[in-house]
Amino acid sequence: MAPKFSALLAGLLSLAPLGALAGPLPNFHSAVDSTSKVSAFVSNPNAKNIVPNSYIVVYNGTFTSDDIDAQEASIRTSIQKRNLSKRGTSGRLLSTRVRSFSMANGWRATAMESDDDFAAEINQMDMVSYVEANQYVQVSALVAQANAPPGLVRISHADVGEDSYVFDDSAGEGITAYVVDTGILTTHEEFQGRATLAFNAIEGSADTDENGHGSHVSGTIGGATFGVAKNVKLIGVKVLDASGE
Numbered sequence: 001m002a003p004k005f006s007a008l009l010a011g012l013l014s015l016a017p018l019g020a021l022a023g024p025l026p027n028f029h030s031a032v033d034s035t036s037k038v039s040a041f042v043s044n045p046n047a048k049n050i051v052p053n054s055y056i057v058v059y060n061g062t063f064t065s066d067d068i069d070a071q072e073a074s075i076r077t078s079i080q081k082r083n084l085s086k087r088g089t090s091g092r093l094l095s096t097r098v099r100s101f102s103m104a105n106g107w108r109a110t111a112m113e114s115d116d117d118f119a120a121e122i123n124q125m126d127m128v129s130y131v132e133a134n135q136y137v138q139v140s141a142l143v144a145q146a147n148a149p150p151g152l153v154r155i156s157h158a159d160v161g162e163d164s165y166v167f168d169d170s171a172g173e174g175i176t177a178y179v180v181d182t183g184i185l186t187t188h189e190e191f192q193g194r195a196t197l198a199f200n201a202i203e204g205s206a207d208t209d210e211n212g213h214g215s216h217v218s219g220t221i222g223g224a225t226f227g228v229a230k231n232v233k234l235i236g237v238k239v240l241d242a243s244g245e
């Protein structure tokens with residue numbers, strides 16, 4: 001069995017989800033069996049492994065950024081004033097740290113710790129779209145490919161002289177890679193049935209890779225032995241012909 005990623009990293013890294021304080025490995029709680037108050041207002045009531053008293057407030061993008069700035073400032077002030085010596089459900093002092101997040105598309109959010117009542121109040125604010133309970137995240141496990149090709153070894157070890165390729169056991173499961181190239185030899189055993197050719201722009205050419213380059217690239221991405229992400233779904237988009245033109 002592969003060791004848990006958390007076990008490997010426990011001494012090196014604190015698992016620090018959005019809004020959580022650095023500390024020892026967390027006890028996992030579920031939103032369902034903590035207070036029903038929390039599941040009444042969070043957007044993810046069935047979440048597993050929630051971080052008690054830790055919330056992500058997501059704003060309604062229809063408001064201007066100035067309006068949202070003002071709303072966030074008032075939340076920040078309340079958090080900092082109201083709960084200076086407040087303890088959370090686990091008895092730990094709540095942090096007064098409030099963090100802002102934004103994305104280029106206008107998405108705005110605030111991450112903070114709060115007692116559940118105030119988080120419920122925030123959820124009612126005009127400019128707030130929803131409040132999400134923060135969750136601990138964790139990769140499931142690590143897998144090591146022994147005697148791996150040197151390129152793969154080097155992307156998983158900082159130091160030279162290793163011979164294994166170590167990767168998360170999800171290995172790209174659920175991800176689709178589009179390979180815009182010479183096509184893909186879908187029947188190759190390295191692809192284990194995960195490859196399809198979805199589009200062929202070369203008039204009069206067969207729906208396969210007549211050059212080899214697209215299959216080579218696909219193998220690097222997702223081949224069973226030589227691939228980085230061994231469970232990825234590969235889709236060939238053929239735009240180059242047999243001579244690679």
Ligand SMILES: *[C@@H]1O[C@H](CO)[C@@H](O)[C@H](O)[C@H]1NC(C)=O
Pocket residue numbers: 060061062063128129130
């Ligand atoms: C965002 O605000 C608009 C009004 O400005 C409202 O109609 C809409 O329902 C809100 N959306 C969310 C997700 O809160």
Ligand SMILES: CC(=O)N[C@H]1CO[C@H](CO)[C@@H](O)[C@@H]1O
Pocket residue numbers: 082083084085086115117118
């Ligand atoms: C919202 C909330 O519960 N705020 C509390 C923060 O802590 C102070 C001091 O314990 C309480 O009086 C507030 O009610």
